[in-house]
Amino acid sequence: MEKALLKNYGNAETHKIDVYIAGGGYVALASAMKMQSDQIIQLVKDSGLRGRGGAGFPTGLKWSFIPKDPTIPKFLCCNADEGEPGTFKDRGIIDFDPHLLIEGMIIASFAFGASKSYIYIRGEFAFGAKRLETAIKEAYQKGFLGKNILGSGFAHDMYVHRGFGAYICGEETALLESIEGWRAQPRKKPPFPALSGLYGKPTVINNVETLSCIPAIISRGAKWFSSIGPEKSPGPKIFGVSGHVKKPGLYELPMGTTIRELIFDHCGGMSSDRPLKAVIPGGVSAPMLNANDLDTKLDFDSLASKGSMLGSGAVIVMDSSTCMVKTAYIINRFFSHESCGKCTPCRDGTPWLTKVLKRLEHGEGRIGDVELLERLCSNIFGRTFCPLGDGAVMALRGFIKNFREEFQYHVDNKKCKAA
Amino acid sequence: MSEIFSKVKNEIAAVLDKYPNGRSAVMDVLRIAQEANGGHLTKEALGEIAALLDMRPVEVNAAAAFYTMYRIQKPAGRHHIWVCRNISCSLLGAEHIIAYLERALRIKTGETTADDKFTLSTAECLGSCGTAPMMQIDDDYYENLTESKIDEILAEKGLK
Numbered sequence: 001m002e003k004a005l006l007k008n009y010g011n012a013e014t015h016k017i018d019v020y021i022a023g024g025g026y027v028a029l030a031s032a033m034k035m036q037s038d039q040i041i042q043l044v045k046d047s048g049l050r051g052r053g054g055a056g057f058p059t060g061l062k063w064s065f066i067p068k069d070p071t072i073p074k075f076l077c078c079n080a081d082e083g084e085p086g087t088f089k090d091r092g093i094i095d096f097d098p099h100l101l102i103e104g105m106i107i108a109s110f111a112f113g114a115s116k117s118y119i120y121i122r123g124e125f126a127f128g129a130k131r132l133e134t135a136i137k138e139a140y141q142k143g144f145l146g147k148n149i150l151g152s153g154f155a156h157d158m159y160v161h162r163g164f165g166a167y168i169c170g171e172e173t174a175l176l177e178s179i180e181g182w183r184a185q186p187r188k189k190p191p192f193p194a195l196s197g198l199y200g201k202p203t204v205i206n207n208v209e210t211l212s213c214i215p216a217i218i219s220r221g222a223k224w225f226s227s228i229g230p231e232k233s234p235g236p237k238i239f240g241v242s243g244h245v246k247k248p249g250l251y252e253l254p255m256g257t258t259i260r261e262l263i264f265d266h267c268g269g270m271s272s273d274r275p276l277k278a279v280i281p282g283g284v285s286a287p288m289l290n291a292n293d294l295d296t297k298l299d300f301d302s303l304a305s306k307g308s309m310l311g312s313g314a315v316i317v318m319d320s321s322t323c324m325v326k327t328a329y330i331i332n333r334f335f336s337h338e339s340c341g342k343c344t345p346c347r348d349g350t351p352w353l354t355k356v357l358k359r360l361e362h363g364e365g366r367i368g369d370v371e372l373l374e375r376l377c378s379n380i381f382g383r384t385f386c387p388l389g390d391g392a393v394m395a396l397r398g399f400i401k402n403f404r405e406e407f408q409y410h411v412d413n414k415k416c417k418a419a
Numbered sequence: 420m421s422e423i424f425s426k427v428k429n430e431i432a433a434v435l436d437k438y439p440n441g442r443s444a445v446m447d448v449l450r451i452a453q454e455a456n457g458g459h460l461t462k463e464a465l466g467e468i469a470a471l472l473d474m475r476p477v478e479v480n481a482a483a484a485f486y487t488m489y490r491i492q493k494p495a496g497r498h499h500i501w502v503c504r505n506i507s508c509s510l511l512g513a514e515h516i517i518a519y520l521e522r523a524l525r526i527k528t529g530e531t532t533a534d535d536k537f538t539l540s541t542a543e544c545l546g547s548c549g550t551a552p553m554m555q556i557d558d559d560y561y562e563n564l565t566e567s568k569i570d571e572i573l574a575e576k577g578l579k
Contacts, residue, residue, distance in 0.1 A: 084544075085505040086506060086544075088548045124545050126559075164487075164488040166485060181440075181442035181445040182478075240548060242507035243511070248551070250549060334505050334544065
């Protein structure tokens with residue numbers, strides 16, 4: 001498969017606009033601007049593209065929710081707040097191919113009439129933020145941004161907004177609150193951002209990888225995209241593999257690639273002689289799978305049918321030396337650290353889970369602790385304002401479901417079975 | 420602090436231009452002020468930012484306190500080291516990296532060296548999982564860490 005998203009990954013020159021243009025860049029923008037906006041939205045719908053940030057919502061449909069009234073200002077926000085542990089794919093695009101993202105954003109903005117866009121990038125990505133700012137400046141100089149883009153009469157301004165250390169900003173309404181200068185706590189939905197988003201105006205929030213698919217869909221067509229991978233979950237996908245494999249890193253492969261193919265054909269297999277114990281297929285919120293699930297396909301629907309999710313496509317591989325209690329503790333500590341404090345089940349529940357997991361890990365587990373964890377999970381799941389609390393629970397339930405005896409071993413023996 | 424603000428006047432004007440109101444620029448202005456003040460924000464600076472952006476001081480404080488990368492009141496060392504300790508780094512030995520740094524710097528996590536050169540903190544996933552274990556020093560990422568690599572990096576940053 002010819003790469004569409006990572007074709008410039010690792011290249012030291014492609015972040016420069018002239019190099020990007022020499023490689024065929026901004027041709028898709030010129031083609032798109034000769035199309036009607038409805039045609040572009042239809043094309044994206046036909047491609048079957050689903051959001052790569054984690055939720056998998058159909059992108060074209062999302063764009064079509066934006067009101068058509070040209071007198072209402074509209075916004076596009078690119079979610080580059082990549083923070084789900086295990087996830088490092090968007091950084092791969094931002095650092096090496098910032099114009100791919102920018103081109104996709106201009107096309108998207110033209111399609112639903114956004115006059116301004118913000119790229120919300122996590123604060124730690126200082127290098128990427130500078131890359132994007134320089135690239136945006138170059139795009140203005142070439143007439144791809146600003147007034148009357150490519151003589152079309154369409155005007156668009158693009159800005160970088162830097163986060164400063166808060167995972168919750170990846171939740172789309174918290175992201176909007178953050179741009180507006182408030183504490184980044186999620187908003188009540190409805191109203192959905194398509195009607196009342198940034199500054200109360202219609203807003204689309206799309207992930208970096210989603211928007212970076214757009215130029216290729218314009219150039220190569222909806223059929224090209226929809227013919228890759230499963231019918232209902234098509235396209236090229238970036239998988240970010242980390243943990244106990246020989247060659248961790250980013251891999252652009254068809255949706256629907258199996259976990260086994262990814263680990264053993266592309267990543268060179270396990271990093272040692274120790275066998276595989278568990279795989280988290282989509283960032284830490286995604287319930288884990290075990291060694292019996294390796295033929296599961298990595299796409300939205302196949303993973304959902306296994307009770308897990310594709311999430312961000314961050315595949316974390318663990319070998320037999322991994323203590324499941326310790327790993328569950330580390331993951332849960334993340335969620336309680338990042339809980340924004342808005343709603344009680346998450347604010348109070350996630351630290352409680354961490355406290356119990358910590359004592360299990362440190363050999364101070366009490367009889368009934370595994371059941372206590374399960375009870376706490378039930379009191380958090382489905383009762384929180386946003387998906388953060390649910391993510392913490394889905395992760396932990398996955399651990400307990402697959403390795404319950406290991407948790408119980410920690411309770412009974414005050415030590416670990418794996419290590 | 421006022422002196423510091425006049426030094427970064429142009430930078431602040433540029434970020435105010437990005438948004439329809441001052442409040443939206445609060446994160447950028449806090450960052451610029453923190454960088455200009457050697458890595459931390461003073462109470463006076465927060466007050467000045469509130470006046471500049473037409474916000475209540477408590478709102479500026481709330482924004483600054485919400486995000487982990489703002490450092491309020493507490494001065495940091497010249498170089499701030501953040502070691503990632505979440506899942507992918509942990510699977511590849513983050514704990515060992517943290518212990519090694521604590522020994523090399525002769526401080527505990529959360530502390531600053533006596534010569535004010537280094538502050539050591541931990542982070543929950545810095546998005547560099549394919550090159551674990553890793554750390555961030557100031558704006559730069561250091562990946563695929565080993566003990567000898569850490570020695571080199573710290574020497575380059577002036578550890579005696």
